Amino acid sequence: MKVVLHICCGVCAAGAAERLKAEDHEVIGFFCNPNIYPEEEYRKRLEVARETSRLLSFPLREGSYLPEAWREKIRGWEDAPEGGERCEICFRVRLEETFNFMKDQGADAFTSTLTISPHKSAEAIFRIGKTIGGEKFLAWDFKKKDGFKRSQEIAREKNLYRQDYCGCVYSLKSAKS
Numbered sequence: 001m002k003v004v005l006h007i008c009c010g011v012c013a014a015g016a017a018e019r020l021k022a023e024d025h026e027v028i029g030f031f032c033n034p035n036i037y038p039e040e041e042y043r044k045r046l047e048v049a050r051e052t053s054r055l056l057s058f059p060l061r062e063g064s065y066l067p068e069a070w071r072e073k074i075r076g077w078e079d080a081p082e083g084g085e086r087c088e089i090c091f092r093v094r095l096e097e098t099f100n101f102m103k104d105q106g107a108d109a110f111t112s113t114l115t116i117s118p119h120k121s122a123e124a125i126f127r128i129g130k131t132i133g134g135e136k137f138l139a140w141d142f143k144k145k146d147g148f149k150r151s152q153e154i155a156r157e158k159n160l161y162r163q164d165y166c167g168c169v170y171s172l173k174s175a176k177s
Helices: 010-022 039-056 067-074 085-105 122-136 147-158 169-176
Strands: 002-007 026-031 060-062 109-112
Touching (some): 002 010, 002 085, 010 026, 010 039, 026 039, 026 085, 039 060, 067 085, 085 122, 109 122
Parallel strands (some): 002 109, 026 060
16 A cells, blocks of 8 residues: 655654565655754654665655745644644644645545644644645554554664754743753
């Protein structure tokens, strides 16, 4: 099956893409993260995603980086706690763009590396993904079967940059407090 993998960062992509490929899926990586702040951080994460795509031999495409449009979507939720409504809006923005990219590519399905993080609600991601794409969304919890652990092992082995916050300016502020 041809699967578009939404990629939040290269480290998470390593574990998720490895698992998809091990199950004989054709992976197309899609780096779509208008939430990442600042732009320098966005560029670092994109470069690691590119390195991961080279290491694991899958194509990578970049979605649009429109942080102002993203901020407009989450307006009014800036002070929401991590993991709350702001994050769900952010998931929706990225998964909608991934679904549209999947259709453009003629792929069979889409999924997201977001579920590999122990800090993200796989259930929320599944609900949003299914609302957007129905059966085209693969509800895989990549943190299961030691997926998160494996992604960290690959990052250490390959000396991949690992960030210390989710990505948006609000998660950065939370991480520093």
